[in-house]
Amino acid sequence: MGRVTQRRPVLRIRDGVVSSRPDTLVAEEPLEIRLNGKPLAITMRTPGDDFALAAGFLVSEGVLAHADDLQNIVYCAGATQDGSNTYNVVDVRTTPDILMPDITLERNVYTTSSCGLCGKASLDAVRTTARFPIDDTPASPPVRLDPELLAVLPDRLRAAQRVFDRTGGLHAAALFTPDGELLDVREDVGRHNAVDKLVGRALRDGRLPLRRTVLLVSGRASFELAQKAVMAGIPVLAAVSAPSSLAVDLAAETGLTLVGFLRGTSMNVYAGEHRIAQRAVARQG
Template sequence: MSLVAPVTVQKINGETFSEAPDLLAVEEPLEIRLGFGPIHDRQQRPVSVTMRTPGNDDELAMGFLFTEGIIHQPSDVVSCRHCVQDAHKEGNVIRVELHPDVVVDWSRLSRNTFTSSSCGLCGKATIESVMAISPGPLSSDLAVEPVMLHGLSSRVREVQRAFAYTGGIHAAALFDADGTLQLVREDIGRHNALDKLIGAAFWQNWLPLSQSGIFLSGRIGVELVQKSWLAGVPLLAAVGAPSSLAVQMAQEAGMTLAGFVRDGRFNLYSGAQRVCPVAQTT
């Protein structure tokens, strides 16, 4: 399945109409199914349906399941592949087979998915529930210079293949202290892009990501801080603004949070000690 789809549009410039070809970011549903249980009693259960841009679906599934607390290390997973039984859903169903010894806490899927503003949780309860499954406040000696953060947006844009064609897709990028991009993943959904990135790192046994930062192409909601915290990321930066609850959670996590990272400027909302100027002015 392609990341982009062709379309014909009507372009209006003043009073002039013209027809022109264009490209759109593809959006398709992905159903994540779990195979679980002892060898003599294997079961299957759908756990999530998310709208995503096709590609890196296995990483998306891994990232989602890790940040939901269902899996903890690569050995928990026996296989991850697209289902072929459902012909009418070709490419849009992926099944993750868990090791028979993995016990699934189904309550975590409902307790820790904070995508709805009407979920009934207040900010304090949201943070406390994440703290219950997190490894605690982040401990990392990662330190970066402002000039490195200033250059992240353009470096990520240079490798965003789908964005270059559509202008309508998000990116999540993993970078080191020098600003070298280690991984970049794209998706029409901000959460999916981050899940793909974390899933790729999870599968390569890189977690916790205590010496890396993550750069996001959009705004920072609390659930993006949650996912980054669970992956052990000490620095989260984004082009857009954070929400109030995202800042609160970053402070509880001991995470450095930078917003509005663009045009040679950014705001630090927590963890300012990790961003070190080359020389202090007096």
């Protein structure tokens, strides 16, 4: 199985002093995801949690929603001359009676570590395939978040990034309770992969939908990350950087609370502000 980090030689220059030394880098390798034996997608990822990554990807595709939708996930032999397993190909087998959405069967997908689901930018597609509405109901009261609590979550995420400390080159995604308790954190060279790993683990543990959770991502909040939150039933998505316009549109249409530029005590709430506790503050001058 592939390693999370790899060593490479580097020429280091510090204050005019030149030296040669090995450097620890985050590993990036392709993962081919097959669905019931047929190629579906290739993503560039950091090896590790591959089964969760594949399961989470299929949640965002509208294929999987519950643990019993999944029959099993196995590694397939890679394309090597000696026939050895590269651990870069996984096959996801669904239960026989599962209904496949047309959006998955009609296409093959190549995703890079930065773009996520590049070929699917349709709000209608998410609206029609989402299994877990995140609209607040009497049976599912809204999550209420204090801005002061949100403000400390990035530091808690950063403290849990073990591989980042060694490489400085990984995105991270974390799930928190409304009280700020860290439930899970995953790292990957692709931020969308990190989210898939979180969602995939929750699916396999029978914890979907993730209704009373907060998803925090390092970096920006793109459309595909908002999509993944909606498809997993997550009501709040927060990011340390900016959201895209389409992410804001999707959040507004689905009821997702979307927070961007979460840095220190500052943040912007782009949609779903009813979940953020607000207190009037008198301004001087």
